[in-house]
Structures are given as C-alpha cells and as structure tokens.
Amino acid sequence: MASLLSRFCRKLALPGSAHGSRMTSSTACGSETVKSLNLYSAINQALHIALETDPRSYVFGEDVGFGGVFRCTTGLAERFGKNRVFNTPLCEQGIVGFGIGLAAMGNRAVVEIQFADYIYPAFDQIVNEAAKFRYRSGNQFNCGGLTIRAPYGAVGHGGHYHSQSPEAFFCHVPGIKVVIPRSPREAKGLLLSSIRDPNPVVFFEPKWLYRQAVEEVPEHDYMIPLSQAEIIREGSDITLVGWGAQLTVMEQACLDAEKEGISCELIDLKTLLPWDKETVEASVKKTGRLLISHEAPITGGFGAEISATILERCFLKLEAPVSRVCGLDTPFPLVFEPFYMPTKNKILDAIKSTVNY
Amino acid sequence: MALSRLSSRSTTLLQPLATTSLLRRRHISTDTTPITVETSLPFTSHLISPPSRAVETSSQELISFFRDMALMRRMEIAADSLYKAKLIRGFCHLYDGQEAVAIGMEAAITKRDAIITSYRDHCTFLGRGGGLFEAFSELMGRTTGCSKGKGGSMHFYKKDASFYGGHGIVGAQAPLGCGLAFAQKYSKEEAVTFTLYGDGAANQGQLFEALNIAALWDLPAVLVCENNHYGMGTAEWRSAKSPAYFKRGDYVPGLKVDGMDALAVKQACKFAKEHALKNGPIILEMDTYRYHGHSMSDPGSTYRTRDEISGVRQVRDPIDRVRKLIIAHDIATEKELKDMEKEVRKEVDAAVAQAKESPIPEPSELFSNIYVKGFGAESFGADRKELRATLP
Numbered sequence: 001m002a003s004l005l006s007r008f009c010r011k012l013a014l015p016g017s018a019h020g021s022r023m024t025s026s027t028a029c030g031s032e033t034v035k036s037l038n039l040y041s042a043i044n045q046a047l048h049i050a051l052e053t054d055p056r057s058y059v060f061g062e063d064v065g066f067g068g069v070f071r072c073t074t075g076l077a078e079r080f081g082k083n084r085v086f087n088t089p090l091c092e093q094g095i096v097g098f099g100i101g102l103a104a105m106g107n108r109a110v111v112e113i114q115f116a117d118y119i120y121p122a123f124d125q126i127v128n129e130a131a132k133f134r135y136r137s138g139n140q141f142n143c144g145g146l147t148i149r150a151p152y153g154a155v156g157h158g159g160h161y162h163s164q165s166p167e168a169f170f171c172h173v174p175g176i177k178v179v180i181p182r183s184p185r186e187a188k189g190l191l192l193s194s195i196r197d198p199n200p201v202v203f204f205e206p207k208w209l210y211r212q213a214v215e216e217v218p219e220h221d222y223m224i225p226l227s228q229a230e231i232i233r234e235g236s237d238i239t240l241v242g243w244g245a246q247l248t249v250m251e252q253a254c255l256d257a258e259k260e261g262i263s264c265e266l267i268d269l270k271t272l273l274p275w276d277k278e279t280v281e282a283s284v285k286k287t288g289r290l291l292i293s294h295e296a297p298i299t300g301g302f303g304a305e306i307s308a309t310i311l312e313r314c315f316l317k318l319e320a321p322v323s324r325v326c327g328l329d330t331p332f333p334l335v336f337e338p339f340y341m342p343t344k345n346k347i348l349d350a351i352k353s354t355v356n357y
Numbered sequence: 358m359a360l361s362r363l364s365s366r367s368t369t370l371l372q373p374l375a376t377t378s379l380l381r382r383r384h385i386s387t388d389t390t391p392i393t394v395e396t397s398l399p400f401t402s403h404l405i406s407p408p409s410r411a412v413e414t415s416s417q418e419l420i421s422f423f424r425d426m427a428l429m430r431r432m433e434i435a436a437d438s439l440y441k442a443k444l445i446r447g448f449c450h451l452y453d454g455q456e457a458v459a460i461g462m463e464a465a466i467t468k469r470d471a472i473i474t475s476y477r478d479h480c481t482f483l484g485r486g487g488g489l490f491e492a493f494s495e496l497m498g499r500t501t502g503c504s505k506g507k508g509g510s511m512h513f514y515k516k517d518a519s520f521y522g523g524h525g526i527v528g529a530q531a532p533l534g535c536g537l538a539f540a541q542k543y544s545k546e547e548a549v550t551f552t553l554y555g556d557g558a559a560n561q562g563q564l565f566e567a568l569n570i571a572a573l574w575d576l577p578a579v580l581v582c583e584n585n586h587y588g589m590g591t592a593e594w595r596s597a598k599s600p601a602y603f604k605r606g607d608y609v610p611g612l613k614v615d616g617m618d619a620l621a622v623k624q625a626c627k628f629a630k631e632h633a634l635k636n637g638p639i640i641l642e643m644d645t646y647r648y649h650g651h652s653m654s655d656p657g658s659t660y661r662t663r664d665e666i667s668g669v670r671q672v673r674d675p676i677d678r679v680r681k682l683i684i685a686h687d688i689a690t691e692k693e694l695k696d697m698e699k700e701v702r703k704e705v706d707a708a709v710a711q712a713k714e715s716p717i718p719e720p721s722e723l724f725s726n727i728y729v730k731g732f733g734a735e736s737f738g739a740d741r742k743e744l745r746a747t748l749p
Binding site for chain 2: 062063065066069087088089090091093094117118120121156157158159160161162328329330331333334335336339340
C-alpha cells in the first residue's frame, strides 16, 4: 500500500514496511522474489503469464501490437506471435462481439478497450450478449473466458473523453463481474483471477496509476480472489469504502483525520460486482459510520448501491447518515477538473461532519 | 490567361505564355480572371463519372489559399509549442499536412452548407471563418474560446458558419452528419452537409448505418474520408480489408481525390455538392497525410519512418504546391510569399499572446449548460456546512 503514496512522492518506490496499522495482503508468502514494478508493468506481467499458462488465450484490441497506448501489452506480440496477440480495427462493438464468440468456443479472450470512455458502442454486446449467454442457453454455452480491460478514471487533464469512470453502468448487469485494482500488486493478482474466472469480467484499470504507482510485485503466478474486499487500514470511528485510484486520496484523508483523533477504517472493495457485503457490513457494525467515495458522478453511482444495502443491514447500528463524496453531477469537465474531483479535503470534511453528527 | 500543366514531381515548370516582366508588376496580383490548372492526379471514381482534371481558379484565390494554409500551418505549430509548455492541457490533435482539405472544401461551398468533423478540427474551424484568438483561447480553456473554454481542442463549434464541430468519439459524427443533411433536405435549403471522418473511423459500424440511411432517403450528405493512412498507430493496410474507402459505400458513388492538392479538393467538393443536391449521398476519399503524430501524446514515429514523413513533406506538401503555382503564374515572388508567411506568423503570435491573457471560466460554469435550466446540482467546498450551495 505504500505504493499508493508514491503518487505524491514523485514515483519513488517506498519500502513496504514504512507504514503500520495495515493488514497485509493475504497473497504475500515468505520467500517469493519480488520486483519493483509500476501498474502497467504489473499488468503486462499478468498478461504474459496468462498467455503462457493457457495456449488458448488471446489478447487483442486497438494498437496492442506495438505495446498499446499505455504499454500494457509490450512484448506480447513478439513472444506469442501475431496469431495470439493482434490489432483490431477501430470498432469496439465488433471487438467485444468477436471476443464473446471466441470465448464461446472455449478460449480465453482478453480484450482491450483503449479508454473506458469508448466502451459504450460495446455496451449492447456486454449487457445483452456476454452477460446473458450462459443464462439463456441453460448453461449449454458460456463466454466465461472473456475479460475486457479498459483504462478508466481521471488523469489530471483527460477532459470529457479520457477520464470517465463508467463502472456504475456495468454494476447493474447480473451475469458479468466488475473488478478494479488499486495498485500494481493487486492488479497482477486480480487480472489473473479475472482472466481465469469462468465468468465474463470487465476489468477497469486506474490510468492515473499506470506510471505513478510503484510497488514490490511478486514475479510468480499468483491470484487474488474476486469478491473479497480487503481492510487496508483498521480503525474504529468510521468506515471508508472505495476502489481504484480513489483509495490513495482516501488514505491521505484518513491520515489527516487521525491527526484530529478520528480513527478511520479503509476498505478496498476490489470487486464491485458481486461485491463483498459481509466485510463492509461487519466493519460498519463496528464503527457505526460509513463514507463512500468514487470519481464517477454521485447520482446513480455505485456508492448509492452500497449505501442502500448497508442501510438495510445496519440501520440500527448507524450513528450518522451514510456519506458519499463523489464526482459532481456534470459531464467530466475540462478546466474544472480539480473542482469536480472528490478531493482529500472534501473527504476529510465529510469524515468530520459524519463523526460529529 | 495561361493554360499550364503542373506535375508535383517536376522541378522545371513550364512557363506561362504571357509573362509579365518583373519590372512592370508592382504588387501581388489580386486578379480574379480565371486561370485553369490541372490537378496533379486524375480522379478515381466508383459508380460515377469523375469530374474534369481542369480546375478554374484565379490569382486571388491562389493567394488566399496560400495565406490561409500558411495561417493554419502556423497555428498548429504554435499549438504544438503551447502544448509542450503545458498551456494547452488534455489532448491536442494537429492537422498540419492536411490543410488542403479544409481550404479546398471551403472554396467550393458556402457557409450555409454544414460541416461536421472529428477531433482534428482546429483548421476546419479556421476555414469556417473562426478566429485565431477564439481558437487559441479554446485550446487553453479560456472563456473567450469558441466553446467558452468548456470544450477544448476536440470541441470547436461555430453556429453562424454551420460548423457542427468537433467530436471526441471516433465515428460518432457520421450518423449526426446524416441527420443534419436530413434537416437540410426537409427545409429545402439547397445546402449539403459535409461529414468528415478518418480512415480509422471508416471501420466503425455506425458509418455503414449512416451510409445506408443516407442512401435510402437520398440525403444531401457528402461523406468525406480524410485518409491519412494511419488510425492512430495502425496503418490502413492493417486495419481495413479494403482500403479503397471511396468504394466502401458499395451502392453509394465515390471519388478518390489527392487531398494534398487544394484545387483537386475544391473541384471534388464542388462536384460532390452538385451530386448530393440532386442524387443523394456521395463519398469523397481525400488521400492526405499528417506530419504530426495522432495527438501530442504520440511522437508519430513508432509506426512510420521519419523518411516517410519528410518524403511526403518534400514532394506533396500542400502549401509548397500552391507556392509553386503562384510563382509559376507570376502572381507573386518568392520573397513576397515569404513576407506573407512572416506576417502570418506575427498574427499567430499576437493571437497567442492575447489568448494567454484571457480569463479562465468562472467556477459556476462547471454547472451551466448541462440542462437548459440546470437541476440544482449540489456542491460544497472543504467546509461542507458553510459553502454548501445549490447551483443553477
């Protein structure tokens, strides 16, 4: 988790043990070799391993051949050949539909959508085809081998069409899974789990962290289980839930809150659909307060689902209304990005106001 | 009046028959007597007879071509420096090398004909009569920009010149353009819509949907494929089974045009407009080239060689072609043209300086124009209790 702070420390890799009061990831094992990697290299490693371990897996999308716009697919075409790693024409609907077909024949199709903002032409294929294939064929067919990867989220200057967080649209579709990693180590494990999961998965990668986050990543093949949230910081006064790049901002707010005597518990959901209700419920029953933060606009964002569910399960234990600190209800703006984003101060303020309710 | 034949590759040009001596001509000719020039390459066509290679132009037109293209070129280069100086943020897609398409098209149409294009729209905006100051302001996100600073590089618009922008999503403008054409036909305006898209967008499903609808309902739509041969990093031969984009319309006639020759573009657009008004859609494939990469984040050299880029610059550059024409017809001297370029440079620098001084939009603009009257979006500052406000 120290990697997340590296965003504020100019890409230095911080030693893993520098920050205490944190549960270590359950995948760490004693004697593995680790390497300091950034997010795109970790994803690249995961893709290399995925293609190596299953000869019937393929990686394709726009411009992936030369390594992709974010270098996530570097070296794959050279190593595995143009029959397994190839460029597609510019047609998201066609690419995802094609991936569904490949997966329906028992292959693992790892599709790249260049930016999550461009995923909408493929929305019909994902919602109406991928999500319902197994269901409507009575389990005769399925496209579980499909994994769709897309960079999402703000990057500082992305504007309307290079910054969107569309996860809420996909969380509304039973039949697919939605996974969002927070760091390089998580990304590698979660991506391998997603690729090997027997259900179609939409995997959003926080593009802001592609170069900024650096972490010690084990070099071997490891998987992090889906639908298991992780408590990355223990506390007793308020539970904070988030995912992806937003966790870095939330962690900063937690540190500031601690200085004011508020003990915050921070949970990384990791998988948004199906999400780990039990972990969040147990935490809120302990603290009595909940704050959710995401970059996507607040109305109809995934925070609303978490809030409603926790309310149902923990009503009598809640000390304050569930707080949501999210993007504003506007299109993702150009010059107004700093104003739109759920910043550390907005979160800190919401923490204080919830605790003092 | 001289009939001259120009080849893009020849270094010796045939001199016009009636030469005016240098002593007699005092200033740059603004003559409007017609000059006929042949395009460098013949038109290739699909399902239609191509227009003639002989294009009518005039000294005044050639000079304006030169000046406007030089202005566009200089603007794009200035945008490059501004981007590197981080005054322009976000994404910036430059059009240098492709100016002839914007210029030739404008020469053939009126401001009542609509143009809609993709994100590579700075020069198209200028061609539609947009000002340098508005362009630079918009690029830098200032209120004085054409979209009030809320659009940025990819979203330039100009309503009074029927310029419908500026679209970030590849290919999304194709069905929109056909919709515009439908509206024009419905209101019997005798105007057409030019829908521009690239070779990458040519593989989008929505393009074929748009073509089918346009052909079915005989819409006055001219679909222009600006084929610069690279869909970002992917060469056309690697992304299209049939890179003959002018034939892709199948039942829709098409014309392939040398997009680096402003006069050929003008002829083709004139022809296309007449066709679209009478017979429905037509596809124009402009064979053009961009010197910069796809955007400022793309060096443009990982998927093509520098030799290729400099080769095109030497042999096919649109501004140089017009320059040679002007000199051959004795409309202006080389020095006068260079002076014109210097003037253009000063104009661009002045616009940049002025734009740099312009203000950034008010924070309340974040919430304006989402709906007509807004719907009370909430916002709060760091202290929720005090600064909470319901904005319009």
